Amino acid sequence: MLINCAAYQDGRKLADIEIDDISVYVAKPECFVWVALKDPGPGELAVMQHEFGLHELAVEDVRNGHQRPKLEEYGDSLFAVLHTVEMDDEGELVIGEVDVFVGPNYVLTVRNGTRQGFQEVRARCEREPELLKHGSAFVLYALADHIVDRYFPLLEALGAEIEELEDRIFDRQNLSASRAIIEDLYSLKRRLVLLQHHVNPLLEAIGKLTGGRVPQICAGMPAYFRDVYDHLERIVKTIDGRREMIVTAVQVNLGMISLAESEVTKRLGSFAALFAVPTMIAGIYGMNFQHIPELNFKYGYPVCLAVMLGVDLILWWRFRRAGWL
Template sequence: MLINCAAYQDGRKLGDIEVEDISIYVEKPECFVWVALKDPEPAELDKMKEEFGLHELAVEDVRHGHQRPKIEEYGESLFAVMHTIEMNDDGELSVGEMDVFVGPNYVLSVRTRTLHGFQEVRARCEREPQLLKQGAAFVLYALIDHVVDNYLPVLDRLGAEIDDVEDRIFERHNLAASRQIIEDLYSLKRRLVMMQHHVAPLVEAVGKLTGGRIPAICEGMQAYFRDVYDHMDRVVRIIDGRREMIVTAIQVNLGMISLAENEVTKRLGSFAALFAVPTMIAGIYGMNFQSIPELHLQYGYHVCLAVMLGIDIVLFWRFRKAGWL
């Protein structure tokens, strides 16, 4: 589906144009065309390939989709693949794809499997005609910057979930609750690993536009791409930090479970000792021997009960003092 098709000159929008007129404006050195597509049909891609003269391999990548984030150079043009990451109400991540063709006089952006639009990027560029004069390279920068900025709200929500789970770790709970905490932590770790898988490759790709041999189309834009590279590096560092927090939280939760089990073991051991002493004494005097000491005393039974009770009181006091009961 065609979202936008507009021509620009000297940083200002000339107006929307027909797809059939794209090649006319592309041939004008002072103009560039910016086209946006969403989930295009094969026929639409073929038409764009014809109008812009796109490289066949890059078009095939768009047709097949699910490409690794990258920036490739085809002659005087660039082909960039970025992944968008969105979080639904259930906290699950959905990954979309943004493919961008950049030439000296054109920008073609193709987004698939994502509901998030890029109208904000177009509006931002049109509000800054001095920067839009840079042409297609500035649009590429603005698109990458927008994609990277949208990673941060997702990381913030994941960070809030981590904080919530960490608070639950130190609450008194049963084994089922502890198991649920571990499952939640692994779910968070899985989503962060998923984010890193889709974000990290683009860092290396954008790094190629910040220094050394850079494509001719990006000349003079190194500072802007360095800025977005710094943003991406920050995102990757946040992801690494969150993953370390989760690993630590899992270890702490397992430690809390061990402490709880130790507490249960100490309680059981204490109660077993309280019952063991009377059982031992009763067992001794239950033997069928004639010469057991004090066996025939008139108050032997009461003395035996008093000794059992006294020993248990002393043991209970010591266990309570030690914190076992």
């Protein structure tokens, strides 16, 4: 589906144009055409391939989809695969793909599986004509920068989940939910790993535009792409830090479970000791022997009860003082 098709010259928008007029504007000096497609069919891709002379292998990647983030150079043009990561209502991550064809006189963006559009990117480019004079390379930078910036709110949301889970770990009223906490921590770790799998390759791809042999089409833009690269490095380090926090949280949660079990064991042992003394005394005097001391003692029964109660009170005081009860 065609989202937008516009021509730009000298950093300013000339007009929204029809597909049939693309070749006319592409031929003009210092002019480039920016076309945006969403979930296109094979016919639309074939038309774009004919209009812009796109490389067959790059078009095949778009048709097949599910490409890892990458940057490939075909002659004087570039083909970039960027991944969008969005969070649905249930907190799960939804992965989308944005394929970008960049040539000296054209930019073609193809969105697949993304819910949010990129109208903000187009508006930003049109607000900054001095930068848009760099042509299609600046559009590629603006798209990459916008996609990377969308990762930060996701990290904040996942970070908030970690903090909430940490509070649950140390909630003494919630020790019975330890299994659920571990399941939630594992789910959080899985989402962080998924995000990392889409960020790390993009870091490598953007690195090709920041130094060394920079493609000619991006010759004037290394400083801008370096800014995107720095953002990606921050994201990668943040993900690594959050993953370590989750591993630590799992270990702490298991430690809290062990402490809780230890507390239960101590309490059970204390109550067992309180019942053990009366049971021992009652068992001794309940033996069927004829000659047992104090059997004929007049106050033997109340004395036994008093001894049982006294010993239990002493044990209770000691256990209470030790923190077992």
